Amino acid sequence: MRALCWEGVRKLAVRDVPEPSIRAARDIIVKVRASSVCGSDLHLINGFLPAMREGDILGHEFMGEVVETGPDVQRLKVGDRVVVGSVVACGGCWYCRTEQYSLCDNSNPQPVFTEKLWGHAPAGILGYSHAAGGYAGSHAEYIRVPFGDVGAFTVPDGVPDDSVVFASDAMPTGWMAADFCGLKGGEVVAVWGAGGVGQMAARAAQILGAERVVVIDRLPERLRTAADRLGVETINYAETDVLEALREMTAGRGPDACIEAVGMESHDVGPVYAYDKAKQTARLTTDRPTSVRQAIMACRKGGTVSIVGVYGGLVDKFPLGAAMNKALVLRMGQMHAQRYIPMLLDRIAIGEIDPGYLATHPMSLEDGARGYEIFEKKEDGCLRTVLHPQPA
Amino acid sequence: MTSNTTRWALAGAATVTVLGAGRVMARRRRRHQPERKDGWYVVHRGITVDRPVDAVIGFWTDRERLDRGLAEWATLEQLDDTRWRCVAGDPAGGGTEWRAEITVDGPGRLSWRVTDGPVAQQGRVELVPAPQDRGTEIRAELRWRSGPVRRALGLTTGTDPDLGLRDALRRIKSLIEAGQMIETRHDPSGRSPEQEEATDKMREKLATGGRP
Structure with missing residues (x-):
């Protein structure tokens, strides 16, 4: 065959x-x-x-x-x-x-x-x-x-x-991401990644009761598809400061739950991304956790960060202090x-x-x-x- | 003169580093070595099976299932009410054969002694209910000796019977819980026969001694 x-x-x-x-x-x-x-x-x-x-x-x-x-x-x-x-x-x-x-x-x-x-x-x-x-x-x-x-x-x-x-x-992964968030109705959920899994996670969050879902990516056509098909709000991180935008959209609170549907070859803009990418290319680190970092920083105090993007090894500059001091719930898994x-x-x-x-x-x-x-x-x-x- | 001093200093530093590294490695190695007791190597390994103790005992006493499970690597022959004779091939191949005598010591307890094999070996198994409705803990103790010559030459790392034990526990768990051992060795691939052979060797390494 x-x-x-x-x-x-x-x-x-x-x-x-x-x-x-x-x-x-x-x-x-x-x-x-x-x-x-x-x-x-x-x-x-x-x-x-x-x-x-x-x-x-x-x-x-x-x-x-x-x-x-x-x-x-x-x-x-x-x-x-x-x-x-x-x-x-x-x-x-x-x-x-x-x-x-x-x-x-x-x-x-x-x-x-x-x-x-x-x-x-x-x-x-x-x-x-x-x-x-x-x-x-x-x-x-x-x-x-x-x-x-x-x-x-x-x-x-x-x-x-x-x-x-x-x-x-893609669907069970997206559903599990939203399931991890423990939604009770009325939450604001941010989703990093407008690929198949991210879009399915956004749809699952809607069904499970989220009031607003915000999808973050850098590809205008993917964001447009998400907005048209699912009726979500979108942020293009190549044009907008994501943390500022999310804080603004939630009147200072930050999203109640942040879903990361990107994984270890995450993209971003700026010098830190260039540094991460260089290290990964040289195999000095295995995973680029750009979007995980952002999700942790963006999440409201006491909120949930749900990771379904795939990671395999070690990451650099993981903001554990932010996660600890904001009392975040981190959930993740295949x-x-x-x-x-x-x-x-x-x-x-x-x-x-x-x-x-x-x-x-x-x-x-x-x-x-x-x-x-x-x-x-x-x-x-x-x-x-x-x-x-x-x-x- | 200066250059000679520098040379001696460097040589000294190198020696100290090598000795230091050697000591650290020896210590690490010792930490991974099995315990020694009365001239035996001793390891304890356990695995948790998601079935009540009775069901695990049931597996051992269900001759048909046991034979199916052991088919590829061992045969069992009952000697009397409490004693069995087991003949097993070396899982790593090579045509080595083991003969062991298994004795049932009580409910959920059995022990075995290798009567004929390359390494003197004995062990015992105890079944203990696991906490939190987690089934049964199979706890095994394995003791083995290796010849004085091999030991003196440092040829015995002493891990092989241990790997065998871990494999056996994993196999038993899988047979009880899933009814089979999973195997991917014969899955299709785009490899040439030579590449397939190399991949099978790697598979063997990734399969040996692992635990869930």
């Missing part, structure tokens, strides 16, 4: 690879119909998470059709149209039992890397390097999904592939896909959330490398490239 493989830092190519097969009784094989690029893939492609091997298949946000099931799979059958959570979870450990699926104890077969780096190994993630278990990804015609009954969910009829694909990762997906599919089915507009650039798998380039450089108003591995 054809698959989009990582061939080295900033090098992708479509290769002929063997087809996956059922390896364990709870596996399923999914014929991939839509597989989205994700901002966190860029950290892997660009070599900031150094656990990729030449030939690894990328992709973790996808949907498709079940074509084979292992003997212990009960909830799914061949022919089911499913969306699959990016995070692999066994369904049987304490973390899974308490719906903290991205912390699953049994789904990372290669736990030594993250155990050394982070103290413990969280769950495996499909197509997400050897730190996350070394699973083959979804930018391929077929993918093996372990624990199929736990990770794959049948999709309501009538919802297009390119819409429901975002229930795999999303617990399996906990949110069924609820999100219901909301898509009744039209409460329509993520389809994120798929600005549908493409064939063969154009995958170009698809990532457009996505990374945000060319042509690209929000998300969605790859279609099946021949038309």
